[in-house]
Amino acid sequence: MNLPDFDYYEPESMQETCKLLAHLGGRAKVISGGTDLMVKMKHALLSPEVLVSIKNLSQLTNIYYEKGKGVVIGASATHNDIVNSPLLQEKYRSICEAAHHMANNQIRNIATIGGNIVNAVPSADLPPILIALGASVKLVGCSGERRIPLEEFFTGPSKSVIAQDEILTEVIIPDQPATGSTYLKFGLRRSGALAVVGVAVAVTMDGDICKDARIALGAVAPVPFRAQKAEDLLKGKKITKELLEEIGKCAAAESNPISDIRGSAEYRRDMVRVFTKRTLSKAINEGHV
Amino acid sequence: MQAIQDKNGVKHFLITLNVNGDSYTKAVKANALLVNVLRNELDLTGTKKGCELGDCGSCTVLLDGKPVDSCMLLAVYADGRKITTIEGVAQNDKMDKLQESFAENAAVQCGYCTPGMVLSAKALLTINPHPTELDVREAIAGNLCRCTGYVNIVKAVLAAADEA
Numbered sequence: 001m002n003l004p005d006f007d008y009y010e011p012e013s014m015q016e017t018c019k020l021l022a023h024l025g026g027r028a029k030v031i032s033g034g035t036d037l038m039v040k041m042k043h044a045l046l047s048p049e050v051l052v053s054i055k056n057l058s059q060l061t062n063i064y065y066e067k068g069k070g071v072v073i074g075a076s077a078t079h080n081d082i083v084n085s086p087l088l089q090e091k092y093r094s095i096c097e098a099a100h101h102m103a104n105n106q107i108r109n110i111a112t113i114g115g116n117i118v119n120a121v122p123s124a125d126l127p128p129i130l131i132a133l134g135a136s137v138k139l140v141g142c143s144g145e146r147r148i149p150l151e152e153f154f155t156g157p158s159k160s161v162i163a164q165d166e167i168l169t170e171v172i173i174p175d176q177p178a179t180g181s182t183y184l185k186f187g188l189r190r191s192g193a194l195a196v197v198g199v200a201v202a203v204t205m206d207g208d209i210c211k212d213a214r215i216a217l218g219a220v221a222p223v224p225f226r227a228q229k230a231e232d233l234l235k236g237k238k239i240t241k242e243l244l245e246e247i248g249k250c251a252a253a254e255s256n257p258i259s260d261i262r263g264s265a266e267y268r269r270d271m272v273r274v275f276t277k278r279t280l281s282k283a284i285n286e287g288h289v
Numbered sequence: 290m291q292a293i294q295d296k297n298g299v300k301h302f303l304i305t306l307n308v309n310g311d312s313y314t315k316a317v318k319a320n321a322l323l324v325n326v327l328r329n330e331l332d333l334t335g336t337k338k339g340c341e342l343g344d345c346g347s348c349t350v351l352l353d354g355k356p357v358d359s360c361m362l363l364a365v366y367a368d369g370r371k372i373t374t375i376e377g378v379a380q381n382d383k384m385d386k387l388q389e390s391f392a393e394n395a396a397v398q399c400g401y402c403t404p405g406m407v408l409s410a411k412a413l414l415t416i417n418p419h420p421t422e423l424d425v426r427e428a429i430a431g432n433l434c435r436c437t438g439y440v441n442i443v444k445a446v447l448a449a450a451d452e453a
Contacts, residue, residue: 001341001342002322002325003320003322005318005319005320006319006320007300007319008302008319008363008365010290010365031363034362034366035343035358035361038343038362038363039342039343039361042341042342051363055366080355103343104346104430104431105356105428105430105431106346106349106356106357106358106409106431107358109352109355109356109357110357110361190430191427191430191431192344192430192431
Protein backbone atom coordinates (compact mmCIF):
# COMPACT_ATOMS: atom_id res chain seq x y z
CA MET A 1 0.00 0.00 0.00
CA ASN A 2 1.96 2.97 -1.28
CA LEU A 3 1.35 6.67 -1.03
CA PRO A 4 0.60 8.86 -4.02
CA ASP A 5 3.18 11.48 -5.00
CA PHE A 6 3.26 14.72 -3.09
CA ASP A 7 5.69 17.53 -2.49
CA TYR A 8 7.19 17.98 0.97
CA TYR A 9 8.57 20.80 3.09
CA GLU A 10 10.16 20.95 6.52
CA PRO A 11 10.11 24.61 7.53
CA GLU A 12 12.46 25.70 10.30
CA SER A 13 10.28 28.30 12.00
CA MET A 14 6.67 28.90 12.94
CA GLN A 15 6.52 32.00 10.78
CA GLU A 16 7.86 30.15 7.75
CA THR A 17 5.34 27.35 8.36
CA CYS A 18 2.37 29.71 8.47
CA LYS A 19 3.53 31.59 5.36
CA LEU A 20 3.96 28.36 3.48
CA LEU A 21 0.51 27.15 4.53
CA ALA A 22 -1.08 30.46 3.53
CA HIS A 23 0.67 30.30 0.16
CA LEU A 24 -0.29 26.68 -0.56
CA GLY A 25 -3.89 27.02 0.59
CA GLY A 26 -6.06 23.90 0.40
CA ARG A 27 -3.41 21.95 -1.50
CA ALA A 28 -1.39 21.39 1.66
CA LYS A 29 -1.76 19.42 4.86
CA VAL A 30 0.31 19.72 8.00
CA ILE A 31 2.02 16.51 9.05
CA SER A 32 3.31 15.83 12.55
CA GLY A 33 3.35 12.15 13.56
CA GLY A 34 1.16 11.37 10.57
CA THR A 35 -0.40 8.22 12.01
CA ASP A 36 -3.89 9.41 11.06
CA LEU A 37 -2.87 11.14 7.84
CA MET A 38 -1.00 8.09 6.50
CA VAL A 39 -4.08 5.88 6.86
CA LYS A 40 -6.29 8.47 5.17
CA MET A 41 -3.79 8.95 2.34
CA LYS A 42 -3.34 5.20 1.83
CA HIS A 43 -7.11 4.86 1.57
CA ALA A 44 -7.20 7.91 -0.77
CA LEU A 45 -9.59 9.68 1.60
CA LEU A 46 -7.16 12.59 1.49
CA SER A 47 -4.83 13.44 -1.36
CA PRO A 48 -2.86 16.54 -0.41
CA GLU A 49 -0.48 17.81 -3.09
CA VAL A 50 1.95 19.00 -0.44
CA LEU A 51 2.80 17.93 3.10
CA VAL A 52 4.28 20.49 5.44
CA SER A 53 6.08 18.77 8.30
CA ILE A 54 6.38 20.58 11.62
CA LYS A 55 9.03 18.18 12.95
CA ASN A 56 11.74 20.87 12.93
CA LEU A 57 9.70 23.10 15.26
CA SER A 58 11.41 21.41 18.19
CA GLN A 59 10.03 23.80 20.82
CA LEU A 60 6.62 22.18 20.27
CA THR A 61 7.61 18.96 22.05
CA ASN A 62 7.99 20.54 25.50
CA ILE A 63 5.73 19.78 28.45
CA TYR A 64 6.16 22.32 31.25
CA TYR A 65 4.48 24.34 33.97
CA GLU A 66 4.28 28.09 33.84
CA LYS A 67 3.10 29.99 36.89
CA GLY A 68 -0.11 31.88 36.23
CA LYS A 69 -0.70 29.96 32.99
CA GLY A 70 -0.79 26.32 33.99
CA VAL A 71 0.54 23.15 32.44
CA VAL A 72 1.54 23.57 28.82
CA ILE A 73 1.76 20.56 26.50
CA GLY A 74 3.48 21.28 23.18
CA ALA A 75 1.48 20.11 20.16
CA SER A 76 4.22 17.73 19.02
CA ALA A 77 4.40 15.87 22.34
CA THR A 78 3.59 12.25 21.55
CA HIS A 79 1.06 10.20 23.50
CA ASN A 80 3.95 8.35 25.15
CA ASP A 81 5.68 11.65 26.00
CA ILE A 82 2.48 12.42 27.89
CA VAL A 83 2.22 8.96 29.49
CA ASN A 84 5.82 9.25 30.73
CA SER A 85 5.83 12.92 31.74
CA PRO A 86 6.65 13.21 35.50
CA LEU A 87 4.93 16.63 35.54
CA LEU A 88 1.69 15.26 34.12
CA GLN A 89 1.84 12.14 36.29
CA GLU A 90 2.04 14.42 39.30
CA LYS A 91 -0.50 17.06 38.29
CA TYR A 92 -2.93 15.38 35.86
CA ARG A 93 -2.58 11.63 35.98
CA SER A 94 -5.93 11.37 34.19
CA ILE A 95 -4.39 12.86 31.03
CA CYS A 96 -1.59 10.26 31.16
CA GLU A 97 -4.20 7.52 31.51
CA ALA A 98 -6.22 8.83 28.58
CA ALA A 99 -3.08 8.99 26.42
CA HIS A 100 -2.19 5.46 27.49
CA HIS A 101 -5.50 4.11 26.15
CA MET A 102 -4.97 5.47 22.65
CA ALA A 103 -4.15 2.83 20.00
CA ASN A 104 -1.01 0.80 20.81
CA ASN A 105 2.56 1.44 21.94
CA GLN A 106 3.99 1.87 18.43
CA ILE A 107 1.39 4.49 17.53
CA ARG A 108 1.71 6.23 20.92
CA ASN A 109 5.43 6.70 20.20
CA ILE A 110 4.60 8.73 17.07
CA ALA A 111 1.08 10.16 17.32
CA THR A 112 0.96 13.63 18.85
CA ILE A 113 -1.51 15.48 21.05
CA GLY A 114 -1.81 18.16 18.36
CA GLY A 115 -2.79 15.57 15.78
CA ASN A 116 -5.25 13.90 18.14
CA ILE A 117 -7.00 17.26 18.49
CA VAL A 118 -6.69 18.78 15.00
CA ASN A 119 -7.95 15.64 13.24
CA ALA A 120 -11.21 16.26 15.08
CA VAL A 121 -12.22 12.62 15.15
CA PRO A 122 -15.28 12.33 17.44
CA SER A 123 -13.86 9.26 19.21
CA ALA A 124 -10.43 10.80 19.95
CA ASP A 125 -9.23 9.97 23.47
CA LEU A 126 -7.53 13.18 24.59
CA PRO A 127 -10.18 15.86 23.92
CA PRO A 128 -12.75 14.66 26.52
CA ILE A 129 -10.34 14.76 29.45
CA LEU A 130 -8.79 18.02 28.26
CA ILE A 131 -12.24 19.60 27.94
CA ALA A 132 -13.18 18.33 31.40
CA LEU A 133 -10.04 20.00 32.75
CA GLY A 134 -10.92 23.28 31.03
CA ALA A 135 -8.00 23.18 28.58
CA SER A 136 -7.53 25.72 25.84
CA VAL A 137 -5.42 25.59 22.69
CA LYS A 138 -3.11 28.12 21.09
CA LEU A 139 -3.40 28.58 17.34
CA VAL A 140 -0.67 30.44 15.48
CA GLY A 141 -1.20 31.86 12.00
CA CYS A 142 0.20 34.53 9.69
CA SER A 143 -1.73 37.31 11.34
CA GLY A 144 -0.87 36.35 14.90
CA GLU A 145 -1.98 33.93 17.55
CA ARG A 146 -5.20 33.23 19.37
CA ARG A 147 -6.18 31.08 22.31
CA ILE A 148 -9.53 29.37 22.45
CA PRO A 149 -11.18 26.92 24.84
CA LEU A 150 -10.83 23.39 23.46
CA GLU A 151 -14.57 22.82 23.75
CA GLU A 152 -15.09 25.58 21.17
CA PHE A 153 -12.49 24.15 18.79
CA PHE A 154 -14.52 21.38 17.16
CA THR A 155 -17.29 22.10 14.65
CA GLY A 156 -18.03 18.60 13.32
CA PRO A 157 -16.40 15.28 12.44
CA SER A 158 -12.97 16.17 10.95
CA LYS A 159 -13.89 19.85 11.20
CA SER A 160 -12.66 22.59 13.48
CA VAL A 161 -12.17 26.34 13.66
CA ILE A 162 -8.50 26.11 12.64
CA ALA A 163 -7.70 28.24 9.58
CA GLN A 164 -5.67 27.01 6.61
CA ASP A 165 -2.59 29.01 7.64
CA GLU A 166 -2.82 28.10 11.32
CA ILE A 167 -1.10 25.45 13.36
CA LEU A 168 -2.06 24.31 16.82
CA THR A 169 1.06 24.90 18.89
CA GLU A 170 0.12 24.15 22.48
CA VAL A 171 -2.51 22.88 24.86
CA ILE A 172 -2.86 24.77 28.14
CA ILE A 173 -4.42 23.24 31.24
CA PRO A 174 -5.13 26.01 33.74
CA ASP A 175 -4.57 25.69 37.48
CA GLN A 176 -7.80 24.57 39.08
CA PRO A 177 -9.33 23.48 42.36
CA ALA A 178 -10.52 20.10 41.00
CA THR A 179 -10.04 17.29 43.51
CA GLY A 180 -10.52 14.43 41.06
CA SER A 181 -10.54 13.69 37.37
CA THR A 182 -10.82 10.55 35.29
CA TYR A 183 -11.24 9.41 31.70
CA LEU A 184 -12.79 6.03 31.05
CA LYS A 185 -12.84 4.62 27.57
CA PHE A 186 -15.20 1.91 26.51
CA GLY A 187 -13.69 0.18 23.49
CA LEU A 188 -14.36 -3.25 22.04
CA ARG A 189 -10.77 -4.32 22.80
CA ARG A 190 -8.29 -3.13 25.41
CA SER A 191 -5.78 -2.04 22.81
CA GLY A 192 -5.97 -0.68 19.31
CA ALA A 193 -9.68 0.08 19.46
CA LEU A 194 -11.48 3.36 18.99
CA ALA A 195 -13.75 4.50 21.80
CA VAL A 196 -17.38 3.38 21.51
CA VAL A 197 -17.97 5.81 24.35
CA GLY A 198 -15.43 7.98 26.17
CA VAL A 199 -16.35 9.79 29.37
CA ALA A 200 -14.15 12.28 31.17
CA VAL A 201 -14.98 14.12 34.37
CA ALA A 202 -13.32 16.64 36.65
CA VAL A 203 -14.93 17.20 40.05
CA THR A 204 -14.31 19.54 42.96
CA MET A 205 -15.46 17.88 46.14
CA ASP A 206 -15.95 19.36 49.58
CA GLY A 207 -16.41 16.31 51.80
CA ASP A 208 -19.22 14.42 50.13
CA ILE A 209 -20.70 17.53 48.52
CA CYS A 210 -19.85 18.17 44.87
CA LYS A 211 -19.02 21.86 44.52
CA ASP A 212 -18.22 21.82 40.83
CA ALA A 213 -18.15 19.30 38.01
CA ARG A 214 -17.34 19.05 34.35
CA ILE A 215 -18.43 16.06 32.33
CA ALA A 216 -17.17 15.66 28.77
CA LEU A 217 -18.33 12.95 26.40
CA GLY A 218 -16.50 11.56 23.38
CA ALA A 219 -17.66 9.36 20.46
CA VAL A 220 -21.36 10.00 21.13
CA ALA A 221 -21.95 13.18 19.12
CA PRO A 222 -20.38 14.87 16.07
CA VAL A 223 -17.92 16.57 18.43
CA PRO A 224 -16.74 15.95 22.00
CA PHE A 225 -18.98 18.04 24.25
CA ARG A 226 -19.88 18.84 27.83
CA ALA A 227 -23.04 17.31 29.30
CA GLN A 228 -23.99 20.53 31.02
CA LYS A 229 -27.42 19.51 32.28
CA ALA A 230 -25.79 16.54 34.01
CA GLU A 231 -23.14 18.87 35.45
CA ASP A 232 -25.83 21.21 36.81
CA LEU A 233 -27.65 18.30 38.43
CA LEU A 234 -24.47 17.38 40.26
CA LYS A 235 -23.36 20.77 41.55
CA GLY A 236 -23.99 21.45 45.21
CA LYS A 237 -25.35 17.98 45.84
CA LYS A 238 -24.39 15.24 48.22
CA ILE A 239 -23.15 12.22 46.28
CA THR A 240 -25.43 9.21 46.54
CA LYS A 241 -25.86 6.12 44.39
CA GLU A 242 -29.28 7.39 43.30
CA LEU A 243 -27.88 10.78 42.30
CA LEU A 244 -25.16 9.17 40.17
CA GLU A 245 -27.78 7.06 38.39
CA GLU A 246 -29.80 10.19 37.69
CA ILE A 247 -26.70 12.00 36.37
CA GLY A 248 -25.89 9.03 34.14
CA LYS A 249 -29.39 9.08 32.67
CA CYS A 250 -29.19 12.81 32.12
CA ALA A 251 -25.83 12.56 30.31
CA ALA A 252 -27.24 9.74 28.17
CA ALA A 253 -30.18 11.96 27.19
CA GLU A 254 -27.79 14.77 26.26
CA SER A 255 -25.72 12.54 23.96
CA ASN A 256 -26.46 12.22 20.29
CA PRO A 257 -24.68 9.08 19.07
CA ILE A 258 -24.75 7.38 15.69
CA SER A 259 -25.06 3.68 14.95
CA ASP A 260 -21.98 2.19 13.34
CA ILE A 261 -19.87 -0.95 13.23
CA ARG A 262 -18.82 -0.45 16.85
CA GLY A 263 -22.28 -0.14 18.34
CA SER A 264 -25.85 1.07 17.86
CA ALA A 265 -26.93 4.53 18.94
CA GLU A 266 -29.19 2.98 21.57
CA TYR A 267 -26.37 0.88 22.99
CA ARG A 268 -23.98 3.82 23.01
CA ARG A 269 -26.50 5.98 24.85
CA ASP A 270 -26.93 3.34 27.52
CA MET A 271 -23.15 3.02 27.82
CA VAL A 272 -22.99 6.78 28.40
CA ARG A 273 -25.27 6.25 31.41
CA VAL A 274 -23.11 3.42 32.76
CA PHE A 275 -19.75 5.06 32.09
CA THR A 276 -20.76 8.47 33.39
CA LYS A 277 -21.68 6.85 36.73
CA ARG A 278 -18.51 4.79 36.76
CA THR A 279 -16.24 7.69 35.80
CA LEU A 280 -17.76 9.98 38.43
CA SER A 281 -17.42 7.34 41.16
CA LYS A 282 -13.80 6.79 40.26
CA ALA A 283 -12.94 10.51 40.19
CA ILE A 284 -14.73 11.11 43.50
CA ASN A 285 -13.37 8.05 45.31
CA GLU A 286 -9.79 8.05 44.08
CA GLY A 287 -9.40 11.73 44.84
CA HIS A 288 -6.62 12.69 42.46
CA VAL A 289 -6.68 14.72 39.28
CA MET B 290 17.73 17.85 4.64
CA GLN B 291 18.89 18.46 1.10
CA ALA B 292 16.46 18.24 -1.83
CA ILE B 293 17.82 17.13 -5.22
CA GLN B 294 16.28 16.41 -8.60
CA ASP B 295 16.88 13.24 -10.56
CA LYS B 296 17.42 13.22 -14.32
CA ASN B 297 13.65 13.29 -14.90
CA GLY B 298 13.26 16.32 -12.71
CA VAL B 299 11.65 14.37 -9.85
CA LYS B 300 12.39 15.78 -6.42
CA HIS B 301 14.27 13.54 -4.03
CA PHE B 302 15.56 14.14 -0.53
CA LEU B 303 18.93 13.06 0.76
CA ILE B 304 18.40 11.32 4.05
CA THR B 305 20.85 9.67 6.39
CA LEU B 306 19.71 6.73 8.44
CA ASN B 307 21.74 4.95 11.04
CA VAL B 308 20.47 1.39 10.77
CA ASN B 309 21.83 -1.26 13.13
CA GLY B 310 24.96 0.81 13.65
CA ASP B 311 25.66 1.44 9.95
CA SER B 312 25.11 4.82 8.37
CA TYR B 313 23.34 5.00 5.00
CA THR B 314 22.65 8.02 2.85
CA LYS B 315 19.81 7.55 0.39
CA ALA B 316 17.93 9.71 -2.07
CA VAL B 317 14.24 9.10 -1.46
CA LYS B 318 11.02 10.60 -2.73
CA ALA B 319 8.80 12.35 -0.20
CA ASN B 320 6.26 9.53 -0.35
CA ALA B 321 8.80 6.76 0.41
CA LEU B 322 7.77 4.81 3.47
CA LEU B 323 10.44 3.79 5.94
CA VAL B 324 9.47 0.10 5.67
CA ASN B 325 10.05 0.15 1.90
CA VAL B 326 13.41 1.88 2.21
CA LEU B 327 14.52 -0.72 4.76
CA ARG B 328 13.29 -3.68 2.74
CA ASN B 329 13.90 -2.58 -0.84
CA GLU B 330 16.84 -0.21 -0.63
CA LEU B 331 18.77 -1.72 2.26
CA ASP B 332 17.70 -5.36 1.73
CA LEU B 333 16.70 -5.64 5.37
CA THR B 334 13.72 -7.88 4.73
CA GLY B 335 13.41 -9.08 8.32
CA THR B 336 11.00 -6.16 8.79
CA LYS B 337 7.65 -7.46 7.53
CA LYS B 338 4.65 -5.81 5.94
CA GLY B 339 1.23 -6.91 7.15
CA CYS B 340 -1.76 -4.61 7.40
CA GLU B 341 0.24 -1.52 6.37
CA LEU B 342 -2.14 0.61 8.45
CA GLY B 343 -0.52 0.59 11.86
CA ASP B 344 -2.64 -2.16 13.38
CA CYS B 345 -0.61 -5.37 13.15
CA GLY B 346 2.92 -4.37 14.14
CA SER B 347 4.72 -6.71 11.66
CA CYS B 348 6.75 -3.72 10.46
CA THR B 349 7.89 -2.71 13.97
CA VAL B 350 11.39 -1.25 14.19
CA LEU B 351 13.02 0.74 16.96
CA LEU B 352 13.40 4.45 16.26
CA ASP B 353 15.88 5.86 18.77
CA GLY B 354 15.09 2.82 20.89
CA LYS B 355 11.29 3.14 20.75
CA PRO B 356 9.05 0.73 18.85
CA VAL B 357 7.26 2.31 15.88
CA ASP B 358 5.37 1.03 12.84
CA SER B 359 7.70 1.60 9.88
CA CYS B 360 4.77 1.31 7.44
CA MET B 361 3.30 4.48 8.91
CA LEU B 362 6.42 6.62 8.75
CA LEU B 363 7.77 8.62 5.88
CA ALA B 364 11.45 7.85 5.37
CA VAL B 365 12.12 11.60 5.53
CA TYR B 366 10.69 11.58 9.07
CA ALA B 367 13.47 9.21 10.14
CA ASP B 368 16.27 11.36 8.67
CA GLY B 369 19.19 11.51 11.11
CA ARG B 370 17.64 8.99 13.47
CA LYS B 371 18.88 5.69 14.81
CA ILE B 372 16.96 2.62 13.68
CA THR B 373 17.19 -0.95 14.92
CA THR B 374 15.65 -3.70 12.82
CA ILE B 375 15.49 -7.38 13.69
CA GLU B 376 18.79 -7.86 11.81
CA GLY B 377 20.45 -5.64 14.43
CA VAL B 378 19.28 -7.56 17.50
CA ALA B 379 21.79 -10.43 17.37
CA GLN B 380 25.33 -9.30 18.18
CA ASN B 381 28.44 -10.92 16.65
CA ASP B 382 26.36 -13.77 15.21
CA LYS B 383 25.09 -14.61 18.67
CA MET B 384 21.35 -14.48 19.19
CA ASP B 385 20.02 -12.08 21.80
CA LYS B 386 18.71 -13.75 24.96
CA LEU B 387 15.21 -12.76 23.86
CA GLN B 388 15.63 -14.58 20.57
CA GLU B 389 17.00 -17.64 22.40
CA SER B 390 14.04 -17.48 24.72
CA PHE B 391 11.55 -17.29 21.83
CA ALA B 392 13.13 -20.44 20.37
CA GLU B 393 13.25 -22.29 23.70
CA ASN B 394 9.65 -21.45 24.59
CA ALA B 395 8.20 -22.31 21.17
CA ALA B 396 7.00 -18.73 20.83
CA VAL B 397 7.35 -18.88 17.05
CA GLN B 398 4.95 -20.64 14.73
CA CYS B 399 4.69 -19.12 11.26
CA GLY B 400 7.20 -16.49 12.33
CA TYR B 401 5.71 -13.53 10.50
CA CYS B 402 5.02 -11.47 13.64
CA THR B 403 8.25 -12.53 15.34
CA PRO B 404 10.59 -9.71 14.23
CA GLY B 405 8.10 -7.11 15.47
CA MET B 406 7.39 -9.07 18.66
CA VAL B 407 11.09 -9.35 19.48
CA LEU B 408 11.64 -5.63 18.91
CA SER B 409 8.67 -4.59 21.05
CA ALA B 410 9.88 -6.95 23.77
CA LYS B 411 13.45 -5.71 23.42
CA ALA B 412 12.33 -2.11 23.94
CA LEU B 413 10.28 -3.15 26.97
CA LEU B 414 13.16 -4.99 28.66
CA THR B 415 15.46 -2.04 28.05
CA ILE B 416 13.27 0.34 30.05
CA ASN B 417 11.73 -2.27 32.36
CA PRO B 418 14.07 -5.22 33.00
CA HIS B 419 11.62 -6.98 35.31
CA PRO B 420 8.17 -6.64 33.75
CA THR B 421 4.97 -8.22 35.01
CA GLU B 422 2.85 -10.33 32.69
CA LEU B 423 0.56 -7.33 32.23
CA ASP B 424 3.53 -5.14 31.27
CA VAL B 425 4.52 -7.69 28.62
CA ARG B 426 0.99 -7.98 27.26
CA GLU B 427 0.69 -4.20 27.03
CA ALA B 428 4.07 -3.87 25.33
CA ILE B 429 3.13 -6.37 22.62
CA ALA B 430 -0.49 -5.23 22.27
CA GLY B 431 0.45 -3.56 19.00
CA ASN B 432 1.85 -6.80 17.58
CA LEU B 433 -0.74 -9.22 16.32
CA CYS B 434 -0.03 -12.95 16.20
CA ARG B 435 -2.59 -15.21 14.54
CA CYS B 436 -0.86 -18.51 15.39
CA THR B 437 0.27 -18.75 18.96
CA GLY B 438 -2.47 -17.29 21.10
CA TYR B 439 0.34 -15.23 22.70
CA VAL B 440 0.83 -17.50 25.71
CA ASN B 441 4.27 -18.76 24.71
CA ILE B 442 5.33 -15.32 23.51
CA VAL B 443 4.55 -13.83 26.91
CA LYS B 444 6.28 -16.76 28.57
CA ALA B 445 9.37 -16.24 26.39
CA VAL B 446 9.63 -12.55 27.22
CA LEU B 447 9.20 -13.18 30.96
CA ALA B 448 11.81 -15.97 30.83
CA ALA B 449 14.29 -13.70 29.06
CA ALA B 450 13.70 -11.07 31.73
CA ASP B 451 14.28 -13.56 34.54
CA GLU B 452 17.54 -14.64 33.00
CA ALA B 453 18.90 -11.09 32.90
